[in-house]
Amino acid sequence: MGNETQAQNQPPARLTGAEIVWATLVGEGVTDVFGYPGGAILPVYDALRKFPIHHTLVRHEQGAAHMADGYSRASGKVGVAIATSGPGATNLVTGIATAMLDSIPIVCITGNVSSKVLGSDAFQEVDITGITLPVTKHNILVSRAEEIAPAIRLAFQIARSARPGPVLVDITKDAQQATAIFNFEAAKPPAHRTHPMRKLAESGLAQAAELIRNAKRPVILAGHGVIESGAESQVRALAERTQTPVALTLLGLGAFPASHPLNLGMMGMHGESWVNHAIQEADLLVACGMRFDDRVTGSVSTYATKAKKIHIEVDPAEVNKIIKVDVPLIGDLREVLESLLPQVASRDGSAWLKTIDGLKGDSAVRDIKNLPDSGHLYAAHVIHDIWRITGGNAVIVTDVGQHQMWEAQYYHHEQPRSLITSGGLGTMGFALPAAIGAKTACPEKEVWVIVGDGGFQMTAGELATIVQEGIKINIAVINNGYLGMVRQWQEFFYEKNYESTPMVSPDFVKLADAHGIAGLTVSTRGAVEEAVNTARSTPGAFLLNFKVEKEDSVYPMVSAGSALHEMIRRPGGKDPLEES
Amino acid sequence: MLHTFVAYVEDRPGVLTRVASLFRRLNINIHSLTVGHSEQAGLSRMTVVADASAEAGHRIQASLYKLENVVEVDDIAQAPSVTRELALIKVGATPGTRSQIFELVEVFRARIVDLAPESMIIEMTGVESKIEGLIQVLNEGDGRILEICRSGKLTMRRGHHTSGVLTAMSSGAEEPSEEALDAFAVGPQ
Numbered sequence: 001m002g003n004e005t006q007a008q009n010q011p012p013a014r015l016t017g018a019e020i021v022w023a024t025l026v027g028e029g030v031t032d033v034f035g036y037p038g039g040a041i042l043p044v045y046d047a048l049r050k051f052p053i054h055h056t057l058v059r060h061e062q063g064a065a066h067m068a069d070g071y072s073r074a075s076g077k078v079g080v081a082i083a084t085s086g087p088g089a090t091n092l093v094t095g096i097a098t099a100m101l102d103s104i105p106i107v108c109i110t111g112n113v114s115s116k117v118l119g120s121d122a123f124q125e126v127d128i129t130g131i132t133l134p135v136t137k138h139n140i141l142v143s144r145a146e147e148i149a150p151a152i153r154l155a156f157q158i159a160r161s162a163r164p165g166p167v168l169v170d171i172t173k174d175a176q177q178a179t180a181i182f183n184f185e186a187a188k189p190p191a192h193r194t195h196p197m198r199k200l201a202e203s204g205l206a207q208a209a210e211l212i213r214n215a216k217r218p219v220i221l222a223g224h225g226v227i228e229s230g231a232e233s234q235v236r237a238l239a240e241r242t243q244t245p246v247a248l249t250l251l252g253l254g255a256f257p258a259s260h261p262l263n264l265g266m267m268g269m270h271g272e273s274w275v276n277h278a279i280q281e282a283d284l285l286v287a288c289g290m291r292f293d294d295r296v297t298g299s300v301s302t303y304a305t306k307a308k309k310i311h312i313e314v315d316p317a318e319v320n321k322i323i324k325v326d327v328p329l330i331g332d333l334r335e336v337l338e339s340l341l342p343q344v345a346s347r348d349g350s351a352w353l354k355t356i357d358g359l360k361g362d363s364a365v366r367d368i369k370n371l372p373d374s375g376h377l378y379a380a381h382v383i384h385d386i387w388r389i390t391g392g393n394a395v396i397v398t399d400v401g402q403h404q405m406w407e408a409q410y411y412h413h414e415q416p417r418s419l420i421t422s423g424g425l426g427t428m429g430f431a432l433p434a435a436i437g438a439k440t441a442c443p444e445k446e447v448w449v450i451v452g453d454g455g456f457q458m459t460a461g462e463l464a465t466i467v468q469e470g471i472k473i474n475i476a477v478i479n480n481g482y483l484g485m486v487r488q489w490q491e492f493f494y495e496k497n498y499e500s501t502p503m504v505s506p507d508f509v510k511l512a513d514a515h516g517i518a519g520l521t522v523s524t525r526g527a528v529e530e531a532v533n534t535a536r537s538t539p540g541a542f543l544l545n546f547k548v549e550k551e552d553s554v555y556p557m558v559s560a561g562s563a564l565h566e567m568i569r570r571p572g573g574k575d576p577l578e579e580s
Numbered sequence: 581m582l583h584t585f586v587a588y589v590e591d592r593p594g595v596l597t598r599v600a601s602l603f604r605r606l607n608i609n610i611h612s613l614t615v616g617h618s619e620q621a622g623l624s625r626m627t628v629v630a631d632a633s634a635e636a637g638h639r640i641q642a643s644l645y646k647l648e649n650v651v652e653v654d655d656i657a658q659a660p661s662v663t664r665e666l667a668l669i670k671v672g673a674t675p676g677t678r679s680q681i682f683e684l685v686e687v688f689r690a691r692i693v694d695l696a697p698e699s700m701i702i703e704m705t706g707v708e709s710k711i712e713g714l715i716q717v718l719n720e721g722d723g724r725i726l727e728i729c730r731s732g733k734l735t736m737r738r739g740h741h742t743s744g745v746l747t748a749m750s751s752g753a754e755e756p757s758e759e760a761l762d763a764f765a766v767g768p769q
Binding site for chain 1: 593594597598601605635638639641642643645646647648651652653
């Protein structure tokens with residue numbers, strides 16, 4: 001926060017609106033932004049050279065929003081994206097919605113036409129505050145230079161407070177060009193108002209402690225809120241003291257160490273069967289910073305019917321939204337757990353843990369990675385090898401689809417913020433730009449993109465951004481020639497009518513080469529390890545094109561609307577590797 | 581069921597859209613919506629009447645609070661309250677048919693606020709059913725209804741509830757007092 005001190009110490013000075021934009025960002029501690037210039041934001045770009053902020057030029061504004069998002073997920077800081085008016089602004093929308101659904105704090109700054117012509121359908125004018133209203137936590141239209149610093153400071157406060165989310169600040173061109181007195185301190189917004197329904201009842205804590213004390217088959221459900229709140233050690237303390245196993249949501253992976261004896265793994269649609277069975281058999285669920293998304297509950301009417309439910313959640317609108325709970329504890333997860341822990345005594349959970357262990361044996365037999373090498377390459381092997389070779393220490397950024405689920409199953413995350421993935425919106429094309437953001441935030445970390453052949457082509461233009469920025473990212477394309485997850489649904493639910501899912505792709509290694517990025521194609525299991533090592537030891541970015549089994553599916557699967565314990569399992573009895 | 585939400589919102593551009601958009605997203609039709617200045621400078625008071633399930637009330641209230649420009653929300657539900665609606669009704673009336681309308685207006689304790697050669701305007705304040713009643717008898721009578729303009733419901737809780745919360749919120753306190761917020765308690769009732 002050295003920059004903030006600097007900004008605070010500076011005497012108020014008269015600056016242009018454009019300079020105020022950067023000065024305020026510097027004051028908020030921003031060192032990196034992602035953007036794309038254009039007419040209505042040109043004054044801001046013109047002033048950039050005077051400020052100690054690194055700007056990454058993206059190839060499409062959707063990439064800018066995803067980079068800001070990946071930057072935030074990797075570091076916990078607020079990510080910043082910048083775009084011009086009209087198409088620049090609308091291109092941000094998918095990235096903003098992605099951040100909204102996953103509660104990621106980003107601030108997007110857009111230029112707009114001059115205030116005199118607002119609403120006149122001027123060139124590249126679009127009502128971006130109107131368009132983004134339902135996909136931002138808040139947005140602000142600024143038409144006077146004096147309002148810029150307070151608006152940006154308010155945006156940062158809103159983005160990171162309580163349940164985080166994206167905020168957009170739209171600044172007219174004349175406001176950027178006009179001058180105003182810049183006073184960082186005076187622009188500070190009043191303290192953020194706590195949601196009036198966010199009120200932790202003492203009686204609730206006692207009730208929760210009582211339920212935990214009496215539970216025979218408890219399960220902790222840990223979500224993204226654990227990471228956003230920084231409550232990893234509190235969740236761990238609760239689990240260890242009460243010997244309660246922990247099931248994780250997709251975005252919760254990393255919130256509890258994968259190697260911990262109490263870790264169950266991912267729950268939900270593609271969770272391992274023992275996880276979902278444990279939830280369905282539980283007599284108590286302690287939901288921590290998760291929102292009972294339909295992908296984790298399956299059919300709501302049959303969800304964990306034997307269990308009492310404690311829901312610890314920062315957003316009062318999430319309580320009783322999907323699942324009716326017995327004890328809601330509204331507040332910041334870490335604070336609530338710190339209040340709850342003194343009331344919780346240690347207990348013996350061995351009988352319940354032994355029951356769950358019994359469920360695991362059957363799954364291990366069906367596990368594809370335990371099957372002998374048939375010469376075919378399966379995505380599970382690739383991801384398992386990347387996990388093994390990186391020692392589980394890399395930051396993995398995935399796209400959306402089958403590879404995303406295999407990553408969740410076969411890469412075992414020990415640390416929070418080591419998996420970056422679009423969970424709520426399920427945005428294909430997310431991985432490559434989000435990885436650029438993650439690497440910018442954490443240049444010392446090893447960053448891997450795991451992406452399907454479909455999603456990769458949605459934002460492959462950002463390969464050039466990687467080269468221009470000279471950053472080291474390893475890209476593993478899980479290439480099966482299909483839009484794999486959609487194909488899987490067509491196989492299971494649409495009588496194998498593979499309509500519009502087979503996909504022709506360019507030679508990804510040549511594509512990488514055209515950008516100046518080295519690459520290799522891998523099509524056998526035996527070649528994976530050496531290829532991964534080559535990628536890691538090559539100084540620049542590296543692309544691995546893994547030609548995997550074309551019609552493999554993600555198992556187990558709870559089909560939409562089924563009960564959580566009704567899973568489609570990998571065909572048992574015969575070796576799936578021998579099928580084709 | 582019909583929910584009546586009373587919300588204090590910042591008096592600035594775009595706030596109405598944010599509130600309305602929340603109902604739109606849930607595909608809930610707003611029966612009536614009134615907005616006007618409140619006792620607090622810079623804050624407007626809205627009364628929103630909407631048809632939604634009983635459980636939806638909590639979620640709508642909690643979601644309204646998430647809007648940055650919304651300061652306070654109350655779901656009046658079945659609580660003791662005073663509700664009024666204002667209606668202006670223009671009816672066609674000639675000297676020959678006026679007297680009958682005067683009688684009706686008298687019975688309904690309404691007022692004539694404008695009299696023209698061929699029409700008159702009736703002003704009526706009351707609960708919804710009373711206004712509906714007047715409209716019905718006017719339709720059955722000789723007079724012809726030319727225009728109806730209704731304000732929608734205005735609702736205020738009896739007692740000190742609402743203003744108590746507002747005082748707590750505007751006094752600069754981090755959180756409203758326990759007492760003021762009892763009615764907002766979250767969870768199974």
